[in-house]
Amino acid sequence: MTTILIIEDNNDIRESTAEILELSGYKVLQANNGKAGVDLAFQHKPDLILCDIMMPELDGYGVLYMLGKNAETAGTPFIFLTAKAERIDFRKGMEMGADDYLTKPFDDIELLNAIESRLKKKQRQEEYYNQSIDKLEKLASGNGQGLAELREMIAGRKVRQIKKKQILYYDGDTPQGLYLVLEGSVKTIKMAEDGRELLTGMYRAEDYLGIHALLLDESYTDTAEAVEDSAVCLLPKDMTINLLNKYPDVGQQFIRILANNVREKEEQLIELAYNSVRKRLAQVLIRLSKQSADPSQFKVSRDELAAMAGMATETVSRTLTDFKEEGSIEKKGSQINILDMNRLIKMKN
Numbered sequence: 095m096t097t098i099l100i101i102e103d104n105n106d107i108r109e110s111t112a113e114i115l116e117l118s119g120y121k122v123l124q125a126n127n128g129k130a131g132v133d134l135a136f137q138h139k140p141d142l143i144l145c146d147i148m149m150p151e152l153d154g155y156g157v158l159y160m161l162g163k164n165a166e167t168a169g170t171p172f173i174f175l176t177a178k179a180e181r182i183d184f185r186k187g188m189e190m191g192a193d194d195y196l197t198k199p200f201d202d203i204e205l206l207n208a209i210e211s212r213l214k215k216k217q218r219q220e221e222y223y224n225q226s227i228d229k230l231e232k233l234a235s236g237n238g239q240g241l242a243e244l245r246e247m248i249a250g251r252k253v254r255q256i257k258k259k260q261i262l263y264y265d266g267d268t269p270q271g272l273y274l275v276l277e278g279s280v281k282t283i284k285m286a287e288d289g290r291e292l293l294t295g296m297y298r299a300e301d302y303l304g305i306h307a308l309l310l311d312e313s314y315t316d317t318a319e320a321v322e323d324s325a326v327c328l329l330p331k332d333m334t335i336n337l338l339n340k341y342p343d344v345g346q347q348f349i350r351i352l353a354n355n356v357r358e359k360e361e362q363l364i365e366l367a368y369n370s371v372r373k374r375l376a377q378v379l380i381r382l383s384k385q386s387a388d389p390s391q392f393k394v395s396r397d398e399l400a401a402m403a404g405m406a407t408e409t410v411s412r413t414l415t416d417f418k419e420e421g422s423i424e425k426k427g428s429q430i431n432i433l434d435m436n437r438l439i440k441m442k443n
Contacts, residue, residue, distance in 0.1 A: 096213065099123045099140040101131030101157060102175060103149045107198065111144065111175075114202050115209075128152025132160045135167050142171045142212055144196075158190050162330055171212040175200075190270050191254070191328055215255070243337060243344075253325050256280075262318035262326065263304070269314060271330040273303035278324025281398065282316040293401030295355075296321070298385055302351060308334065309348075321398070369443055374403045375413045376441040379423070383432055391431045 098120050102108035105126070112122045123138055125131035129151040135143060143161070147154035154174055161167040173194045193212050196204060253276060256262060262273060262280060273280075275297050282295040282303070294316045297303050307314045308331060337344045358381075369377065378399060386392040396414075400407045414430075417423045422438055424431040432438070 095119070095121045096142070097121045097123060097138060097140040098209065099125065099131065099134055099138070099143045101125045101128060101143065101145040101149070101154070103127055103146060107146075107175070111205065114205060118206060120209075128154065128157045131157055135161055135170070136164065139166055140170065141216075142173070142209060144173050144175055144209075147174055147176045155186065155190060158192060162191055163333065169216075171216050173208055173212060243341070253327050256320045256324050256326060258320055258322050260320045262320065263314055265314055265317045267314050269304055269307045269331060271328045272305060272308050272334050273318070273326050273328055275299055275301045275303060276325040276327060279321040280318050280324055280326070281321050282318050283401065284316045291397070291401050292404075293398060296382070296385065296402075299387075302348075305348060305352060305355075309338075309352075322393070371403075371405055371409055372413055372416070373441050373443045374405065375399065375410065376417075376422075376438040378402045379417075379430065379432065380435070380438055382430075383435065389432070389435075391429065393428045394430060395428050 096119075098115055100108050100111055100115075100122060102111070102124075103126050108124055108126065112124055115122050123134050123140060125134050128145075128149045131143075131145065132152065134140075135157075143157075145154045145157050152160070154176070158172055161170065161172070168191075171193050172191065173196055174192050175196050175198060177198045193215070194208055196208055256278075263269075265284065277299055279296060279298045280303060281293055281297070284292045284294055286292055303318060303326070304314065306312075338348065339345075361377075381402075382392050382394055383389045396407050396410050399414075400410045403410065405413075414423070414425055417438075418425055420437065422432075422434045424433055
């Protein structure tokens with residue numbers, strides 16, 4: 095029988111919610127404060143948790159934080175029950191790993207639909223993990239003890255599915271941890287004073303996101319947005335920092351990642367400063383090809399190419415047309431096929 099834990103300090107809401115769930119065939123556990131809720135979660139390992147935000151002893155964010163630090167409860171579907179619907183509350187909860195919100199008062203259908211949806215998603219996530227175990231193993235390859243612990247931490251985290259154009263975090267947000275892209279792609283962007291969108295990075299499967307902010311203990315300096323439907327997991331800040339401090343092999347892996355990031359940024363700056371429009375766009379296409387699972391084809395919008403190459407969208411369109419007429423590429427919508435990589439590589443400045 096599926097077990098659901100309700101953590102809610104309002105007796106009427108808690109008991110009425112429990113009654114609805116029991117009538118629907120669920121086994122229900124109840125806690126009237128956050129601390130008692132965490133204890134019950136650790137003891138019984140429920141299949142799903144409903145939790146109020148504003149509570150005595152320990153608030154909902156504290157509950158989610160404590161559960162996230164325990165490998166046996168970190169992946170449990172978690173739905174906030176809240177009377178507050180401000181954007182900042184939604185953002186904070188989702189960044190910490192909450193799966194959904196129910197705004198009080200909610201009706202029976204809303205409650206049951208939310209629970210059924212999260213339980214089905216949990217089942218899909220478990221199937222996803224079974225299919226992706228080889229990929230997760232590669233993310234922390236090596237024989238060191240630290241890399242082994244990093245591998246275990248990754249495998250034990252909750253997979254978060256994000257839709258195309260969904261925001262992962264905003265410029266100015268405080269990092270809750272380190273994001274790992276498992277599937278799809280995520281871009282980081284920064285808005286210029288004149289309103290233009292500047293693309294600061296593209297991240298695909300097996301890429302870590304937000305390393306600089308995490309290590310510097312500073313707010314994010316850009317916004318992360320899904321380019322397509324993607325899957326990510328969040329490695330909690332404290333757990334990641336502890337691993338870095340404890341194991342040199344983990345630190346060395348992240349140093350290599352940072353070094354590669356710095357080298358890529360230096361190359362982009364040189365391209366922007368010295369290369370012609372044609373050369374810049376060719377270099378962007380080459381870089382995207384190298385990052386793609388299939389180097390001969392990838393999807394990217396004109397706006398994204400413009401942000402990466404530092405040029406106007408109209409200029410990107412004209413230059414892509416030139417490349418197409420020259421036989422370097424083929425373009426259908428956002429799909430670009432590389433026909434002559436050697437021509438792009440030897441593009442004159």
